[in-house]
Amino acid sequence: MPVLARAQPAEDDAGFGVYVHWPFCASKCPYCDFNSHVRAGGIDEPRYLRAYLSELAHWAALAPGRRVTSVFFGGGTPSLMAADTVGAILDAIGNAWSVGADAEITLEANPSSVEAARFRGYRAAGVNRVSLGVQALDDASLKELGRLHTAQEALDAVAIARRSFERYSFDLIYARPRQTPQEWEAELKRAITEAAEHLSLYQLTIEPETPFHALHKSGKLVIPDDDTGRTLYDLTQEICSNAGLPAYEVSNHARPGAECRHNLVYWRAHEYAGVGPGAHGRLDIDGRRRATMTEKRPEAWLMRVESLGHGQITDDLLTAEERSDEFLLMGLRLTEGIDPVRYRALAGRSLDPDRIATLAAQGFVESGGDGFLRVTSAGFPILDAVVADLAA
Ligand SMILES: C[S@@+](CC[C@H](N)C(=O)[O-])C[C@H]1O[C@@H](n2cnc3c(N)ncnc32)[C@H](O)[C@@H]1O
Numbered sequence: 246m247p248v249l250a251r252a253q254p255a256e257d258d259a260g261f262g263v264y265v266h267w268p269f270c271a272s273k274c275p276y277c278d279f280n281s282h283v284r285a286g287g288i289d290e291p292r293y294l295r296a297y298l299s300e301l302a303h304w305a306a307l308a309p310g311r312r313v314t315s316v317f318f319g320g321g322t323p324s325l326m327a328a329d330t331v332g333a334i335l336d337a338i339g340n341a342w343s344v345g346a347d348a349e350i351t352l353e354a355n356p357s358s359v360e361a362a363r364f365r366g367y368r369a370a371g372v373n374r375v376s377l378g379v380q381a382l383d384d385a386s387l388k389e390l391g392r393l394h395t396a397q398e399a400l401d402a403v404a405i406a407r408r409s410f411e412r413y414s415f416d417l418i419y420a421r422p423r424q425t426p427q428e429w430e431a432e433l434k435r436a437i438t439e440a441a442e443h444l445s446l447y448q449l450t451i452e453p454e455t456p457f458h459a460l461h462k463s464g465k466l467v468i469p470d471d472d473t474g475r476t477l478y479d480l481t482q483e484i485c486s487n488a489g490l491p492a493y494e495v496s497n498h499a500r501p502g503a504e505c506r507h508n509l510v511y512w513r514a515h516e517y518a519g520v521g522p523g524a525h526g527r528l529d530i531d532g533r534r535r536a537t538m539t540e541k542r543p544e545a546w547l548m549r550v551e552s553l554g555h556g557q558i559t560d561d562l563l564t565a566e567e568r569s570d571e572f573l574l575m576g577l578r579l580t581e582g583i584d585p586v587r588y589r590a591l592a593g594r595s596l597d598p599d600r601i602a603t604l605a606a607q608g609f610v611e612s613g614g615d616g617f618l619r620v621t622s623a624g625f626p627i628l629d630a631v632v633a634d635l636a637a
């Protein structure tokens with residue numbers, strides 16, 4: 246599998262990301278277990294904005310002086326936010342920290358809430374990249390996934406994204422009920438003709454406590470078996486690589502150099518602040534890595550911020566073991582792999598050479614000329630087992 250052209254930045258030149266979670270959606274998709282909620286009566290957006298600004302000040306006080314390399318508005322459906330709300334949050338981020346001139350500012354958008362004027366507003370507010378939840382290019386699948394848009398509306402949204410932003414990506418879900426390799430091949434090839442530099446391709450997972458979970462359990466929703474899932478995954482890798490969009494992470498494909506810089510911050514285990522209901526953060530304070538999380542329920546988060554100035558409910562100091570496990574878990578998702586020297590610095594011990602040798606002999610990991618340890622294309626489908634073995 247190809248690896249990223251770019252070397253990892255040194256620790257002191259690492260990225261700092263800001264994740265902003267907007268937890269509201271127009272409707273709840275039956276497969277989704279993200280922290281997303283429908284509020285039929287609408288929400289008081291100016292009141293939420295005030296809370297986001299308060300919480301930002303809280304994170305900036307805890308982690309001052311950082312240079313922001315990426316901001317990501319995720320959800321939920323951030324494309325339901327007013328452009329002024331997005332702009333005010335970006336202004337506050339700029340006041341709290343310094344923001345690099347080349348910072349990547351991404352906003353996730355749902356095709357059912359995309360209009361050209363709305364995208365112009367986001368662009369004027371400072372957004373320079375959008376990620377669209379297309380999910381499928383056929384209407385029957387979109388209906389089954391509970392989406393509010395048709396395939397044509399999704400393609401229209403992609404066209405608006407292309408006209409509005411230099412950088413855009415879209416998501417598709419594959420291994421959907423009854424989907425055959427032939428159908429997926431045609432759909433993916435069609436999608437690639439609409440793609441620019443980046444695609445996120447997720448295999449459908451059945452998440453606990455979702456309507457899909459109940460349907461699946463009762464046999465009313467049948468998804469492709471493991472062998473077909475593997476065929477679909479292999480097909481995805483082959484088609485995307487041939488089209489110049491190799492995987493740089495398990496589910497993410499990009500032209501070399503066009504990887505999502507914000508997600509690289511997570512996978513390279515750098516620092517990020519998480520703002521909004523249920524947002525996670527990883528901050529280095531007094532030389533120790535802290536894992537932070539905020540209250541998940543939007544209204545409870547709002548009230549907490551209004552009384553305390555932030556919605557933070559956890560602040561865990563990570564042990565060397567937790568930190569190095571996380572480093573492996575996240576870093577081995579990337580085709581570039583991990584730097585064993587950085588692992589040793591975090592864990593206080595080296596990876597076990599015998600385990601590496603066994604996994605390498607089985608063809609699941611390899612060492613690159615750069616000294617990085619990476620999972621091979623044969624290892625990716627069993628990534629969890631490979632990571633568990635290395636971390637043991
Ligand atoms: C928070 S959503 C993205 C943006 C927006 N809310 C939307 O749906 O258009 C992130 C992405 O996760 C993926 N996703 C969510 N639940 C999934 C599941 N159970 N299986 C596979 N992919 C899933 C979808 O592709 C979705 O676009």
Ligand code: SF4
Pocket residue numbers: 269270271272273274277278279281320321322355378
């Ligand atoms: S997939 Fe996107 S639109 Fe659907 S419920 Fe989840 S976050 Fe909301």
